[in-house]
Amino acid sequence: MIGSVRRTLVLLLIIVALIFALVIYQQVNRQTQELQPAPDLSAMNTFVYDEPRTLAEFTLTSEQGDVVTRDDLKGRWTFVFVGYTHCPDICPATMAALSQTDRKLPATLPQPDYLLVSADPERDTPEHLKDYLGFFGEDFHGLTGDVDVLRELAKSVGAVFVHRDDGAGNRLVDHSGHLTLLNPDGQVAAIIQPPHNPDKLVEAYRRIYEWTRNNQARSG
Numbered sequence: 001m002i003g004s005v006r007r008t009l010v011l012l013l014i015i016v017a018l019i020f021a022l023v024i025y026q027q028v029n030r031q032t033q034e035l036q037p038a039p040d041l042s043a044m045n046t047f048v049y050d051e052p053r054t055l056a057e058f059t060l061t062s063e064q065g066d067v068v069t070r071d072d073l074k075g076r077w078t079f080v081f082v083g084y085t086h087c088p089d090i091c092p093a094t095m096a097a098l099s100q101t102d103r104k105l106p107a108t109l110p111q112p113d114y115l116l117v118s119a120d121p122e123r124d125t126p127e128h129l130k131d132y133l134g135f136f137g138e139d140f141h142g143l144t145g146d147v148d149v150l151r152e153l154a155k156s157v158g159a160v161f162v163h164r165d166d167g168a169g170n171r172l173v174d175h176s177g178h179l180t181l182l183n184p185d186g187q188v189a190a191i192i193q194p195p196h197n198p199d200k201l202v203e204a205y206r207r208i209y210e211w212t213r214n215n216q217a218r219s220g
Contacts, residue, residue, distance in 0.1 A: 034218055035215050035218055035219060036211060036214060036215055036218075037050060038050045038211065039207050039208070039211050041190075041204050041207060041208075044192070044200045044201075044203060044204040045192060045193040045194070045195070045200070046190055046191070046192045046193070046204045046208075047190060047191045047193075048189065048190045048208055048211070049188065049189060049190065052183055052185065052187035052188055052189050053156070053187060053188040054156070054187060054188075055070055055073070055153075055156050055157070055182065055186055055187060055188060056070070056152045056153050056155065056156035057069070057070050058070060058143075058149050058150075058152065058153045059145070059149065060143040060144065060145035060146075060149060060150065060153070061126055061143065061144055061145045062126065062129075062141060062142065062143060063126050063129035063130040063133055063141055063142040063144075064126065064130065065126045068143060070186055071186065073115075073182060073186040074184060074185060074186040075184055076110065076111075076112060076113055076184055077110055077112035077113070077181065077182065077183060077184060077205070077209070078112055078113045078114070078115050078181070078182040079098060079101075079112055079113070079114045079115065079179050079180070079181055079182075079201075080115045080117060080157050080179065080180040080181075080182060081094055081095070081098070081114070081115070081116055081117070081179055081180075082116075082117045082119055082154045082157065082159040082161060082175050082176055083095075083116055083117075083118075083119060083175055084118055084119045084120035084123070084124055084173050084175070085116075085118075085120070085123070085124050085128055085129065085132040086120060086123055086173075087173070087175075090175075090177050090194075091116075093196075094177065094179070094194070094196055095114075095116070095136050095140070096136070097196040097197070097198055097201065098114045098136065098140075098179075098196070098201075099114075099136040099137050099140070100198035101198040101201040101202055101205075102114065102137055102139060104198055104199065104202050105202055105205070106202075109205065109206055109209060110184075110209065111139065112139070112181075112205070113139050113140075113141060114136070114137070114139055114140045114141070115140075115141050115142070115143065116129070116132075116133065116140070116141070116142040116143070117142075117143050117150060117153055117154055117157075117159075118142060118143060118144040118150060119150065119154065119161035119173045119175045120163075120171075120173050121144045121145055121146070121147050121150055122147075124142070124144045125144065126142075126144060129142035129144060130142075154175075154176075156188070157180035157188055157191075158176070158178065158180060158188075158191055159175065159176035159178065159180070160175065160176055161173055161174065161175035161176070162174045162175075177193075177194045178191055178192060178193045178194060179191075179192040179196065179201075180192070181205065181208060183212060189208060189212070190204070190208055192204060
């Protein structure tokens with residue numbers, strides 16, 4: 001009789017454990033299914049990846065002369081732009097738009113960094129980058145170094161650059177004009193095409209941040 005009662009209790013405990021496990025599984029599965037798709041920000045010239053893309057590994061030099069790797073970009077949001085300090089038009093306009101964006105960002109949002117990846121490393125020494133970036137703000141940084149490494153990094157953020165001579169002995173650099181937004185995991189979260197309007201950049205960044213935060217809460 002006692003043995004029969006024990007077996008019954010054990011069976012009931014097993015059934016309860018199975019029901020509990022099923023409930024947990026359903027909750028986790030429901031949370032996964034409820035993940036929101038990437039927001040449509042086409043009106044802001046922005047494409048958001050449903051799944052962030054991996055950034056190329058690299059070892060380059062910052063405007064401070066420090067060694068920088070992919071891991072150093074983790075922990076914060078970062079706007080990336082591929083350009084060069086001798087650029088006569090696109091780069092100054094883009095950097096100015098980013099500087100205005102930085103001033104317009106509300107304190108309720110994580111404050112991002114702004115990273116200029118040099119497409120002209122021969123002239124863009126760390127010292128020159130430092131002087132150039134100082135005009136735009138303390139959150140503006142740069143990377144320079146081996147041109148092939150820079151080219152691969154540019155490629156991983158969807159950008160390209162090509163050196164050419166203008167026929168008068170002056171070297172010019174043709175390069176992409178878009179911005180790339182990295183998430184705090186150092187991954188490519190979005191591509192933002194020109195023209196770059198500061199108000200639209202702020203709004204796009206806010207929407208991407210909130211979407212990412214909400215999905216992390218659902219999956220976590």
